[in-house]
Amino acid sequence: VQLQASGGGLVQAGGSLRLTCAGSGRTSNIYAVGWFRQAPGQERELVTHIMWRNGNTYYADSVKGRFTISRDNAKDTVYLQMNSLKPEDTAVYYCAGDRVRRQYVAKMSSSYEYWGQGTLVTVSS
Numbered sequence: 001v002q003l004q005a006s007g008g009g010l011v012q013a014g015g016s017l018r019l020t021c022a023g024s025g026r027t028s029n030i031y032a033v034g035w036f037r038q039a040p041g042q043e044r045e046l047v048t049h050i051m052w053r054n055g056n057t058y059y060a061d062s063v064k065g066r067f068t069i070s071r072d073n074a075k076d077t078v079y080l081q082m083n084s085l086k087p088e089d090t091a092v093y094y095c096a097g098d099r100v101r102r103q104y105v106a107k108m109s110s111s112y113e114y115w116g117q118g119t120l121v122t123v124s125s
Contacts, residue, residue: 001025001114008119021095023076030097033078037091046107058105085123092118
């Protein structure tokens with residue numbers, strides 16, 4: 001399985017970006033996809049998560065109401081629509097695939113086996 005993240009860039013505070021995570025290979029191995037972000041000097045944190053089959057979603061409190069995760073099963077692609085961006089959203093964003101069928105949202109990065117290469121989001125004030 002390969003994941004390719006794209007869509008990052010520089011945007012002013014209050015602006016929007018859409019990130020894309022395109023999967024290839026044996027994507028049937030993936031039960032859930034998470035978007036993580038890592039700012040300089042900080043831990044990688046789970047921002048949002050979607051279950052591949054039923055579409056159930058999770059959002060960190062810091063992004064609720066501003067970010068929306070969605071999937072296109074036919075294209076093996078997950079999107080992250082980010083609105084009302086803030087300078088504190090600045091980070092490298094990674095998509096990650098979880099191959100374990102869980103009854104809970106895995107928030108630790110170590111739970112994810114497949115990773116995209118990361119895309120930088122910079123929000124200027």
